[in-house]
Amino acid sequence: MKLQTGLTQEQNLQLNITQELLQAISLLQYTSLELASFLEEKAEENPLLNVDIHFFRTTDPHAKKWNRYRNYEKSGPPVADIEQIPFPGSCSLADYLKTQSLLLPLDGEERKALDYFILNLDGNGYLSVDVEEACRQIGVSKEAGERALAALQRLDPPGVGARSLQECLLLQLERSPGDNALAITVIKDYFQPFVNRKWREISRKLNVSAAEIQKVMDGVQKLNPKPGAAFLQERPHYIIPDFIVKYNDGKWEIEIAEANLIDVKLNRDYVEVFRGNPDPAMKAYFREKMQQYRWLQKSLAQRRETMMKIIGELVKLQxxxxxxxxxxxxxxxMKELAERAGVHESTVSRVVKNKYVRAPGGTFALKDLFSAKLAKNREEISAQQIKSELRAIIDREDKRRPLSDQEIAEIFQKKGISVSRRTIAKYREQIGIPSSNKRRRFGAE
Structure with missing residues (x-):
């Protein structure tokens, strides 16, 4: 075999993802807040970049309008409305209980045990330590510990200090007004059969009707299984619409929230400083940062153009x-929307990720607007419509003889909607509706 060297030419096509292209792709999936954070980081790296971010106004009418960097008068730039869930309580569960315990006639050992128990309640208000073991650790008698626990369980909220769900319910029933003798007996002596809904078995043993056990369940469902949860100091959750859709005079108007909330400009002061510097290294640095600024502006414009295109088609469809x-x-x-917008399916996925739209009908997560297709005669129906109809069917059923999943599927078949029993079961679980045996009620409604 003869080996030789030489020069040849050939053509090939390959995709090289530049840093700028990667940046443009990444920007699509950012929410307004994420974009603001990204731009602030870029501004720290590039002195030519001036980022002005207007903070968001809560729906609280007493909330003030203010800017990230400076205050604005009434004529200042608009700020975005957000929906806020405030803190659930003004103090912790431990502080609330300690305040109440100050009025209790306790001796030294009892108060020591009570304080220890309060500090060992979990987030739901349940006691997370063994009483006997705790008494040994803190050096008090078991009897003092038992009295301290009884004192704790008499405090508000009812059910606090319980060591199990069963005990939590019993503590609340014992303090509830009215005749709760049957409910207390059921929870105390027949708790497992009760939660497993073996009501006929319980009714035979207690010589009462199944309808009366049903009433016990109705009453128990009004109790609070997590009495301490309301005192959890969680941070407020905010929903910030990334898109605002309005309907005026028969026409749709679409706004991208960030367009009015984030200003990216060239820092003219630094431009003049760099241009007047004869140092070659400084000139090269200036060219690099100027190119970064231009690429960022181009990426932001492309992001907004792509989002407007996709949201515009989404509004037409929905x-x-x-x-x-x-x-x-x-x-x-997403594939259908991508084809209508003339973009790739992955682009749609990035645009809708973690974003919300505010429309005349409410504020929605974009991802919730996508739904599978099912057949209805010769038309198509969404899974969301199936769930809505499913809920309506179950609301109308005879609760003494609730419909099985198969019977519901047959009702849909009669309406011309092809849906299987398994699909009915899946959708029923997704919307939080129990199975037929758990929906069954006894006696007249």
Whole structure:
């Protein structure tokens, strides 16, 4: 075999992802807050970049309007409305209990045990330590510990200091007004059969009707299984719409929230400083930072153009839903929306990720607007519409003889909607509706 060297030419096509292209792709998946954080980081790296971010106004009418960097008068730039869930309580569960315990006639050992128990309650208000073991650790008698526990369980909220769900319910029933003798007996002596809904078995043993056991369940469901949860000091959760859709005079108007909330400008002061510097290294640095600024501006413009295109097609597809007709969410996949918008499916996925839209019909997560398609005669129906109809069917059923999943599937078949029993079961669980045997009620409604 003869080996030789030489020069040849060949053509090939390959995709090289530059840093700028990667940046443009990444920007699509940022929410307004994430974009603001990203731009602040870029501004720290690039002195030519001036980022002005207007903070968001809560829906609280007493909240003040203010800017990230400076205050604005009434004529200042707009700020975005957000929905806020405030803190659930003004003090911790431990502080609330200690305040109440100051009025209790306790001796030294009892108060020591009570303080220790309070510090060992979990987030739901349950005692997380063994009483006997705790008494040994803190050096008090078991009897003092038992008295301290009884004192703790008499404090508010009712059920606090329980060591199990069963004990928590019993503590609340014992303090509830009215005749709760049957409920206390059921929870105390037949707790497991009761939660497993073996009501006929309990009714035979207690010589009462199943309808009376049903009433016990109705009463128990009004109790609080987590009495301490309301005192958890969680941070407030905010929903910030990334898109605002309005309907005026028969036309849709779409706004991208960040357009009015984030200003990215060139820092003219630094530009003049760099231009007047004869140092070659400084000139090269200036060219690099200027190129970064231009690429960022181009990426932001491309981001907004792509988002407007996708949201525009989304509004056309879901017009009735955006107007408030919640049952009119038509079936739609990301692939279908991508084809209508003329982009790749992955682009749609990035645009809708963790973003919200505010429309006349409410504020929605974009990902919730996509739904699988099912057949209805020759038309298509969304999974969301199936769930809505499923809930309506179950609401109308005879609770003494609730419909099975198969019977519900047959009702859909009669309506011309092809849906299997397994699909009915899956959708029923997704919307939080129990199975037929757990929906069954005894006696007249």
């Amino acid at each position: 017009e009735k839903f955006f107007l408030g007709e919640k049952n009119q969410l038509r079936p739609m996949t």
